[in-house]
Amino acid sequence: MRVLIVHNQLWAHYKSKLFSEIDRAMKQADPLDELLVAQIALYEASRKVMQNDNTVIYDYPYKVLFERALDQVTLAERRTALFRIFNEYRPDVLNITGYFDWAQVLLMFYARWKGVKVVISSESSSADHNRSAWKEWVKKVIVKRAHAFFCFGKTSAEYLESLGVKRDAIKVRNAAVIDEQLIRQRYDEAKASQGGVATGNAAPKKFVYVGRLAPEKNLQTLIRAFTRAVDHTGAHWQLLFVGDGPDRAELQKLVEESGVAGKVVFAGGFPWYQVPGWLAQSDVLVLPSQSEPWGLVVNEAMVCGMPVIVSETCGCAGDLVRNGVNGFTFNHSQQQELEKHLVYFIQNPGRIGEMGRESLKLVAPFASGPVAGQMARTYRELAGGHRRV
Incomplete structure (x- = not known):
């Protein structure tokens, strides 16, 4: 044949x-x-x-x-x-x-x-x-x-x-x-290298977005929802952007205007094989796109045992996200929905590990x-x- x-x-x-x-x-x-x-x-x-x-x-x-x-x-x-x-x-x-x-x-x-x-x-x-x-x-x-x-x-x-x-x-x-073995290996190596870094209450937990900083990614909605979530809860969480693109300057300006400059980090763009290192520093992946044929970064986060928050218009949402099980889906045009899910993780950090383990089960067929x-x-x-x- x-x-x-x-x-x-x-x-x-x-x-x-x-x-x-x-x-x-x-x-x-x-x-x-x-x-x-x-x-x-x-x-x-x-x-x-x-x-x-x-x-x-x-x-x-x-x-x-x-x-x-x-x-x-x-x-x-x-x-x-x-x-x-x-x-x-x-x-x-x-x-x-x-x-x-x-x-x-x-x-x-x-x-x-x-x-x-x-x-x-x-x-x-x-x-x-x-x-x-x-x-x-x-x-x-x-x-x-x-x-x-x-x-x-x-x-x-x-x-x-x-x-x-x-x-x-x-x-x-x-x-x-994806190359799940390589992604997980790099993630585990990054986690191991953090062994001497302070953890627990001394290290703020992080939401992370990975991808292009472009209009269709709906990142202004993410910043506004994050701002309201931390204002509402008084939490010490951070928001990490891993990626670059045409909207970076505008997004940085919005962060400054929103008063959360100390809580939002723009790491810049990195090749795909370095992304697990950033996931290892984070707790929950957020993909808020207006349109996304799939969203392989969700697979990447899930094989690393992370919960995810994904907009319903991402192709992967129907296969990989179970509301309340390994994360949440939301209507990309409804900022309040995203804010609610961010607040959930802020107020229930003990569920992050449990939901991450469910992510591993859900992504296994892929x-x-x-x-x-x-x-x-x-x-x-x-x-x-x-x-x-």
């Missing part, structure tokens, strides 16, 4: 972890099975900094079609290169990563004509973007040509079902994976190894155990 996965960019650390696990699972089932990941380009413009990331191990068979930015590769170039590698490799199963790239969509139709089974990996949900009737109709036509689907989580699966995909065709509903195993089994089922000679 030969499987060809088409992916946008090589420099995507969690995808590399997933592809490595898929390759391992396939080889364990049958050493003669083959995987090839066709990476269209090296990076997207927003991920160019990953060229200096030495922590990512590309431990799977891949080929980079264009050694430049994805943004610089034209549709015609993508189409020609993808058709070429498809015909050279002659896969039994083709896995495209979305229906947003017409080069991949055309390849999918060609694969169907050639009798090759097709899988679509989808991260989209109904809340991602404004939808139009004609675009939804086009998507319905596209998804009808696939044999199986891999989804990030509940919201992306429900969106596919709204497009007419049969429930049993969605073979994986928990594909939002472990990269088992998810990759589900994907490998799907490929074999579609290929009918076909073996080339």
Whole structure:
């Protein structure tokens, strides 16, 4: 059996972890099975900094079609290169990563004509973007040509079902994976290094936000809610921002005007593998975004055993957050809801450890190894155990 996965960019650390696990699972089932990941380009413009990331191990068979930015590769170039590698490799199963790239969509139709089974990996949900009737109709036509689907989580699966995909065709509903072993290792190491640092009442507890400082992240609402929460309770909690972006100066100004400058810390931006060190200094993760296809930082916090507060418009909320169990969800436009949840943790610090342990249970189904195993089994089922000679 030969499987060809088409992916946008090589420099995507969690995808590399997933592809490595898929390759391992396939080889364990049958050493003669083959995987090839066709990476269209090296990076997207927003991920160019990953060229200096030495922590990512590309431990799977891949080929980079264009050694430049994805943004610089034209549709015609993508189409020609993808058709070429498809015909050279002659896969039994083709896995495209979305229906947003017409080069991949055309390849999918060609694969169907050639009798090759097709899988679509989808991260989209109904809340991602404004939808139009004609675009939804086009998507319905596209998804009808696939044999199986891999989804990030509940919201992306429900969106596919709204497009007419049969429930049993969605073979994986928990594909939002991270490198949970590395994240937890780095977190534990950071915690251990804090052994000599004062703890308990001497160290203020922290809410933490990790991500871009941008308008869609709804961070002004977070600052206002935090200000009211600490004013109401007189608490010595802090709010930590890990990340950078265009709204930083405006957010810092709001902090000053709100009178909480001594309680809010802007740490700046850091590469993904340093984030666990900041989580280790924190107690509760908050993701207040207006729109978020998923929110992998929630996975990261949860594998570190942290409670989370997540807006309902984040794709991960339906899968990973249970109100009152491991955290809370809230309407991103309702500041008072967020304030209430912040106050809850301030007034009930004894529940942080208990709720963090529940986070570990809830995120367990999203472990990269088992998810990759589900994907490998799907490929074999579609290929009918076909073996080339």
